[in-house]
Amino acid sequence: MNQKPKVIVSAPLPADLRERLAARCEIVDVPTGQNPAETVPAALREQIVGMVCTMRTKVDQALLDAFPALTVSSNFAVGFDNVDLAAATRRKVLICNTPGVLDGAVADVTIGLMLCLARNLVAGDAFVRSGEWTKGAFPLTRDIRGKTLGLLGMGRIGRVVARAAHAFDMNVVYHNRRQDPQADGLATYVERDELFKVSDVLSVHIPLSAETRHSVGQRELALMKPSAYLINTARGPVIDEAALIEALRAGTIAGAGLDVMEQEPLPAASPLCQLPNVVLQAHVGSATHETRRAMIDLAVANLMDALGNKTPQAMVNPEVWQARA
Ligand code: 8YV
Numbered sequence: 001m002n003q004k005p006k007v008i009v010s011a012p013l014p015a016d017l018r019e020r021l022a023a024r025c026e027i028v029d030v031p032t033g034q035n036p037a038e039t040v041p042a043a044l045r046e047q048i049v050g051m052v053c054t055m056r057t058k059v060d061q062a063l064l065d066a067f068p069a070l071t072v073s074s075n076f077a078v079g080f081d082n083v084d085l086a087a088a089t090r091r092k093v094l095i096c097n098t099p100g101v102l103d104g105a106v107a108d109v110t111i112g113l114m115l116c117l118a119r120n121l122v123a124g125d126a127f128v129r130s131g132e133w134t135k136g137a138f139p140l141t142r143d144i145r146g147k148t149l150g151l152l153g154m155g156r157i158g159r160v161v162a163r164a165a166h167a168f169d170m171n172v173v174y175h176n177r178r179q180d181p182q183a184d185g186l187a188t189y190v191e192r193d194e195l196f197k198v199s200d201v202l203s204v205h206i207p208l209s210a211e212t213r214h215s216v217g218q219r220e221l222a223l224m225k226p227s228a229y230l231i232n233t234a235r236g237p238v239i240d241e242a243a244l245i246e247a248l249r250a251g252t253i254a255g256a257g258l259d260v261m262e263q264e265p266l267p268a269a270s271p272l273c274q275l276p277n278v279v280l281q282a283h284v285g286s287a288t289h290e291t292r293r294a295m296i297d298l299a300v301a302n303l304m305d306a307l308g309n310k311t312p313q314a315m316v317n318p319e320v321w322q323a324r325a
Contacts, residue, residue: 009051010031014296028040045066055082059082064088070091071094072093074097074306077286081208085317089320092320094306098299100156100298104291116257117254118141119141146169147171149161149170149200152202153204153205157205157234176189197225200227204231208234214239224252226253229254237262298313302314
């Protein structure tokens with residue numbers, strides 16, 4: 001009898017999905033965030049052909065070397081900045097991800113942060129709870145209606161944010177590496193500097209890569225209006241956080257809404273936690289029961305498809321798959 005292929009699972013797996021995967025594969029559990037190369041015994045490492053993991057697993061050269069039989073690594077995330085893509089592609093390891101199923105959830109947090117910033121909703125809650133309201137009215141806030149929302153990056157998530165912003169009567173502009181026909185009717189293309197200059201709310205929706213790391217820095221922040229808000233639900237390191245803290249302290253921008261930071265989990269000692277014009281979330285863009293379920297379903301389907309010789313729905317380096325056929 002053929003042995004089942006051995007796969008690492010280093011992501012939260014619902015019981016029914018575990019059962020389905022176990023019918024086809026032998027599961028080797030690695031606690032989320034732990035290094036599989038250190039957790040899986042050497043003899044077993046050589047037999048691992050697939051993996052499903054979170055962003056906390058570094059799929060780098062060292063991991064690829066530790067698992068010589070690995071053919072597919074499926075990210076429980078749309079992002080794949082945990083993967084050394086060049087190294088994986090060189091080693092012909094297929095990388096999969098979960099695009100599409102989390103767009104609405106991430107867009108919702110983006111809109112939520114925008115409303116919190118403009119209408120000062122978090123401070124408003126504290127104002128009522130502390131009894132300050134009995135002493136006088138809460139200070140006036142800002143409308144988002146009629147204002148300009150700038151989207152840096154116009155992929156799937158950016159497009160859902162653009163659609164939602166229309167319900168708030170916002171004017172939506174975007175900048176992308178290239179103009180996107182799918183954005184037609186949703187947002188107007190502007191040059192990169194123009195985006196920073198004209199936006200009342202600027203929201204970041206680009207992936208993290210060597211090119212985008214710190215691509216929103218002092219220069220870009222200086223272009224923004226003093227009344228503008230910056231929102232990041234993408235990846236922390238895309239923004240130069242030290243420059244952002246400087247701009248927030250100096251009041252050269254009005255505030256920031258951050259679901260992602262350079263260091264996660266963010267320590268309470270971070271200056272960001274001291275700034276009154278910042279609203280923080282704990283990287284929860286996709287963190288709903290429904291969305292995380294859809295993500296793990298897709299991540300496991302990608303893994304099982306790849307091992308079963310069926311083209312996976314979402315491949316980051318499809319050239320590896322094509323070369324295999
Ligand atoms: C999650 C994410 O934080 O999909 C991504 O790229 O950043 C988020 O959905 C996480 O990756 C879930 O493991």
